[in-house]
Every structure is written in structure tokens, then in C-alpha cells.
Amino acid sequence: MKYEYIYTINENCDNKIENSFCVKKDIDNLYIDIDIEEKFSLMIYVVAIDSNGVIRMQKQLGYGEKTLLISSSSNTTSIGGYAGPIVKGEWKLIVYIFKEYLVQLLDGKTFNFSIYVSDKCDKKVSQTIGEESWTNYKLEKGKITYNNYNWNKVINDKERWYKGDFHTHTVLSDGKETVKDAMKKARNMKLDFYVPTEHNLIHTGWPKTEVLAIPGIEITTSYGHLNIFGINEIPNSILDIAENVDNNEFLEKEINDLLENNYKNNYINSINHPFLSVWRWKYRNIDLRYINTLEIINDPTYMDAKVANDMAIKFIDLLWNNGHKIYGVGGSDSHNLIDERYDGADKPSIPGDPSTYVFCNKLTANNILDSVRSGNVYVTRGLKLETEIKVGSKTYMPGDRINICLNKEIHYKCKIIPEENINIKIYIVINGEKTLINHKLKENEFFIDYIHEIENEEYTWIRLEIRDEEDNFLGYINPIYYGRKEPNKITYGEMLDEMEKLNEN
Template sequence: MIELKINQDITSNKLNQAFTFNVPDNVSSVSFQIETEQALWLTYMVYDEKKELRAQYVRGMTPQPVTVHNERENTSANTISGPVKAGEWTIDFAVITKDDVTALTDWATCTILFDAELETAVLGDLYSWHDGETATFQLNAYDKELIFNAEKAWYKGDFHTHTIYTDGKMTRKENMQSAANQKLDFFVATDHNIVPTSWFDRTDILVIPGVEVTAPLGHFNIISTLTSPFTKQRLADMETEEGMNKIINHHYGDDSIISINHPFLTEWKWLLKETPLDKVDTMEICNDPTYPFNKQATEFALLAWNKLLNDGYQITGIGGSDSHLKPDETYDGSDIPSLIGDPGTFVYCDQLTAANVVKALKKGNVTVSRGERVQFGIDDLISGNQCSQNKGVATASVETDEAIYFEWVIDGEIVAREDGNRSECAYDFNNDPGFHWVRVDVRFADGSFYGFSNPIYFGEKQPTMKKWGELLELVEDQIND
């Protein structure tokens, strides 16, 4: 047994610290147990003697101890099974707290045990996304081509979800049941800084592995990742612009997506001004609309998205429930439960597979809604398509009894508004046949967010903005006008 005291004196509310420890010969497992005196936002990553990432942990309700075992069936969730070899291993800690902790010295105690006779959280009825044959952090057993539905159709999903393995309140099994209740076809598992290496097995809902990189100056999702951002980078890299750009630029698989989360939400807004815009595939326009501060954040995100589109970026707008609560729980200031799938993001796929969901995202074949799907098009074209006809009529509809209205947006300007559940908008670019785009926003009768389509594009434009900071300046200027 090894006991580590995380007791570094600090002068700020952030801590990064790494320890090395020796694994003896002839052991089959190594287990980690964390105890803290305060409710700290504590994360650790464990690396073996070859510097391979083997375990991930964020303090929430994660079952402890966390065990890395040479057999997959005896290995905890979010770890990599495989040979537990003798040598120098490393455990890398990060702590972020909003409390006044400058006087504290004893943050936490980590106990490390070898071949411990302890009850561990094993895979059990979970489906492993790791082949168990190597100790490399690579989701080799995850089948991105596995067909969950063979029909060509619009599928409803959620790109931002959480569980008890970080700061969510639902288990993975409860997430699956809640998703089924919300009639979701798929969702992305995006716990904070942790890539799931297994999941609860259910054949009717597609679960795509992801991670929410949760840094002090912004959060972003890696959607459909086959590896962790912390295989090459370290937790401390989240503290700097340079480190975050390294994480964003890392290769996570050919089908991975980089998505900026809730970019204008209070203390969790995206403030990393050096972020290269050409690395951003999607942006979360609407984050959990039951959270009161997201009403304004959604409006700012729509404004920023318009400016990106006008500059020539074809970044796909998506939604994310950011689900943390039980299905019957609400946030302060809201009387509506916070649910997985609110909002829902609809993608158009030939068949429902993880690979096809990513393809649809990259093409922009996406609409977002708090209720029924926003149907939008020009003739046979849908969101994300290119249109060669400079004059025509765009149509939109929502099959709902809710009182809603449509706002037609052309090149960033609202050009028409119409009540009801169906609407049309004529466009004519013949006098200016350059780059243009058309999309529709949908709102409840009180003006609050209901949904939106991604644009249909006319031509292409070479973007001029390079970094997020340039976009922030434009948005701030318009907000201040």
C-alpha cells in the first residue's frame, strides 16, 4: 500500500501536481482510493511504466476504488485493462475550486493498493469499447459502422451529456432509460475530461464516445473520439492557451469532431482568444434551455454564429442538454425539468451509425429543436446543402400544436417573421450572385427559443477571421452598440 498526501501550499485556487510510484513485480491489479475533506473538483490520470494512460477519475459519485486490472472483466469503468507491469507509474492530479483554499495544505489523500481484496466497480453487464489485449488507450473495440437503424431518416440525438462518473446525477443505465423516454436515437457520452472505455449495453440507442474538455477558460467536446486528450497532453495543459491549442489540434480519429460548448454562458463561456477557428467543426448554439442563464447565452451564440457564417465558415450549429440532473429535478429559477434531449439535435443519415452521425454533422445536415423537428428546405435540398438557384422559395414547418413563429435569417439579418407552424420565404440573389446563406429560427410565442435549422448555402467564401478573439471583438461590438 502507498499513501500520497496532496498537500502543496498554494496561492491560487488551482493545483496541478504529479507523483510517481513503483508497481512491484507479479501483481494483477492496482487500485486507487481518494479521500478529501472538502468538495473539491479533483481529477487524476494514471500512466503506467510506458507512459500509457490507464485510468481516469473526476470526483463525483464515481464508485471507488478505481481498479486497473490485467483482466477486462475485473477492471473499473473508464480504465484500460491489460498487463499491470512493474516499474515507475505516474498519477497526475488537477484541482480547481471556487472556495477560499489558500490556507489549506491537506487537499486530499490517495491510497494506492496492489491486488487489493476490495469490491470494485467492474464491467459486469457493460459493453467494452477497448479490446483488452493491449494497454494502449485506444477504443479498438468501438464499432463506428455498427448499424442501429438501417433506414434513411432524420434521427434525434443529444451531443452533451453527463453521468455520476463526473458531476452528473444519473448512472449510465439511467442515462439510457432517460434517453429512451425522450425518444432519442443516439447521444454522445461527454463526461468532464474522461473518455468512456465501456458503456451500458443497450441495442436500440446508439451511444458515441466523447469527452468534455473542461478548462478554466472554456469547455469543448470531442465527439466520436477513439482516444483521450490526455494520452499525449497533461491536465496542466488546460491552464494555458498554448496547452489548449495542443489538445484541440491532437488527432482523435478520422471521424472526430471538435465542438465549442456554451460559448457565452456566464462563468463557463469560451475565453480562449487564440483558438484557431478552422479547427472548430461545430458550436453548441443552445445549451440546456431550462437553465435560466442560457436564455441570453443562446441569443449571443446565435449572433456569433451569424458572424462566422457571414465570414464564410460553414460551422455546424448544434444543441446539447448538458444533462446533469435526475429527470424530475429542476434548476433554481426554472419550473421545467432538465432532461437529456432538451434540446434535441436532429441529423439526417442514410443509416444510423456513429460514422454517419459524424458525416451529417460535418455536412451540416442538422436541425435543433426543443420539441418536434424543424423541417426546412429549398425544393429537395436540406440544411447544409449547396443551392445553385439564386432565386426561389425556402419553406419551413414544425408539426406541433405549440404557438410558435418563424424568423427567416438571410446573411445574418432577420428578413421576415411569420406566425403559425408553416412558413415560406422568398429569396433573390440575382443582383448579387456571390456567397449567401438562408436558414430559419423558430421561437415560442413569448419569443423564447424553440429551434433552428442550419443554413442552405449559395456559393463559398474564403474566411478572413483566424482566431476566436477576432469573433469575440465583433460580437462584443454589436452587443455594446
């Protein structure tokens, strides 16, 4: 069996090009071999759908292998594949063009590439799913589902803060690291958990590792990027989004519907890098009631990161002032090799920078996600924190609602443990107002002991923020709060207008 397809790509071509081929006999392996210039690989997504309507391969060519294999085993199936029987009948081969890269790379030119589909290939495939398959080929839904992922598997039975990264990339999309190399980085950064969030793609399994991998995806369009954590299947609309990646009218409704559906399914919706350059969030009409978290710190080594991240922190404060309970998370958004640096950066872009710490009684995927929904989270660069928040004898965590006890005090203690010798500034932030507070230093560890008196039942939120002497971000602890306030501005655009008014004043 062998099929050949030749593609001509230019700025006027369709976003979606579909062909079909027929599997007429029983075969063990199905190869999809792509012959393309490396510099054009980033703009090409390849999807194969079997005769049962199940997506069996989904891959951005990027920096990964260009020979893809589908087989019955996750150990031999290429990353992004759905291991299982090679069913007979008519299959679809779909190529999607990522227009963001198309404009950047073509500059008005045209290029050609070829795809060969066959049951035999002399090229070696090494970038495979791994030993742990999250899927088991079934037809009840006709799509990839995580029916083999153990959400309650206990990786560590200790009650403590767990360190991880909520925004990462590998060679499945446009990252340069294989999954195994990414896991080496994660171990070196002492990460407990790692969320792979590929562009409009999902992982279908993982190599064996002591780091907990939690399924995620980055919905990627020309008008903004959205992470979804805790998904148990590939989103229904993902191929429609890939086809209409730059159609704003279509996407505005599609993204809102997706957010609502995710929220109902208890997935976590997280807006990524909302103010970062060309990737800032532009969906003004999305309903903020369906948003769980906001990425307040995205890859701090990137050129425009400081201004964009500081704006994200300012924006999330504004959300809290309006009554929204949207929690801050961090994401390295790491794409690069360990020896690479962005222009002007003194450190590499690496998983775990920033680190997002989540408090759990045991390390499981479900526990991490539940704690994120509750805001029991802080984000740091090069710091570990130990918090103790009490009202009387009752202890609270970041993200918690305080039971109002008039004339009682909130006793907020925090120990700050830096990885290297630095001088820091610590701010208490109450309803958006930042106040520098005193701290003690002992053996390169910093301590604060702050008391806030509850004088009335008015809605109030309180958080800590840590900066270095040059005002660079070091730490953000999600707010505690008391009282009640219902948001009176529901859409992202309404809140963005509020922020612009504040900036004008």
C-alpha cells in the first residue's frame, strides 16, 4: 500500500486540505512520511482519521520527526498518535495550515511538499508516545478519550506544596525538546507535576517518569491562546478551530461555547499571556464567569515579558476588585533547548520558571486540579514560600474565603526561602492597594508577620507580592478574601475598558 500527495502552499491557499486513502487489508503499521523543508514545518498540522471517524494522528510538524507511525502499541506509535488497530476502510488525511507562521515565513512566495502514506518504511521512528498510554482504542465516542488515564493515582502521599508548570511545549507542537528531554529538565528543576499544553493538540500518553503529567491543551488562534487543564478527551471543536484559526467572527462564538462547555465539564479554563505582544488576548466578548485562572507570569525570559506580566497582575487585581474569583497561575511556555537564550536574557527558558506551587494533601492529578479551582496556589521565580494564615485558631490557605468574625484579626505569616542570595521587597496588597511591609532576615530566609483587623463585612481581598530591588517579579500569592461582591462587569472587554480608564487617570 502506498499513496503520494503533493501540496502547493502560498498565502492564498485554504487553511484545510483534505485527501483520502484506503486500507484494504490487515496491516500492523501505518506510516505517514512527510518530505518538507525544515523552515516550513512549523506551519503544517497533519491529522489522520480512520474509517471509524477516530482521529489516529494529530501533529504539528515543527521540530519533531517527519516520519509518523501508527501502530497497536504506544511504545511504537509516534507522539500525537492514537495506538490501536489499523482498521480497514477509507481514511482521511488532512493538512491544516497555521496562518500565523504562513505570513511570517512565505513573504509572498510559494513552496511545495509531499506526504507518502504506506504500510512499510525504512526510516526509524524514535519519538514515540511512551510506556504509559492514556488511551484505549474504543468506538463509543468516535474520538480520542483519556479512558486509560488514572486521575487519582497517588504519586506522593504527603500533605504539602507541590511544584509544577502549567504551560509547556514539546516536539508534538512547536517545542524543540522531546518529551524525555523535557522530563529531564523537569527533574532538574525539581518539579512534582508538569502539564503539557500543545497548540491545538493533545498527548495520548507519556514515558514512565516520577513527575506527574496532567493532560492539557493550548487552544491557539490568531486572537488569543487559552489553556485547558484536566481535559478527558480531545475537544469536539478542535478541528473546526484549526480550520478557522484566523476567522474572528467564527472563533468568538466557538471559543465562548467551548469555555461554557469546559466549565460545565469541570475543566479548568485559563487565559494565557493576556498582554503579550501579538499573542495578547483579543476576545472581548468572552464571559469571565467561565474563566478559572489567568496566566499572570508567562516565560519571564522572553523579551516583552516584564511589561506584559506586570499588566496581567494589574488586570487580575482589577478582576478581584469587581468581584471575580479568578486565580493567578504561572507558565514557562518553554519551547527552547537548554543552551538557547532569547535576546537579552541571562537565563534559559525552562520548565519550572516560573514555578506554580499547589497545596494538596496527596499528589494526584485530581487533587492538583481541585486545589487550583480553589486558588490554593502561589507563583514564584527562584523562591519557595511557607504560609500560615489564621483567624483565631482556624487556618486558611491562599484562595480561601474567610468566615467573617468582626473585631477579629487575620494573622498572615510567610517565610520566603530564596534559591540564591538576593534582596527583596514584600508588599501587602489589599483591594488593589500595594503597601511595602517590613520583613525580618535570618540566615538568608525572610519572614513577615502581618496583622489585618476585620472591622466590617465589606468585601475585601488580601494578597502578598514579592519583588527584587529592581522591581522584577519574584512571587505572587493568590488572595484570601471575606465579604461578598457579585461582578457587575461580565465580559473581558468590559474589564479591559476599566483598565484603560485607570491607565488614563
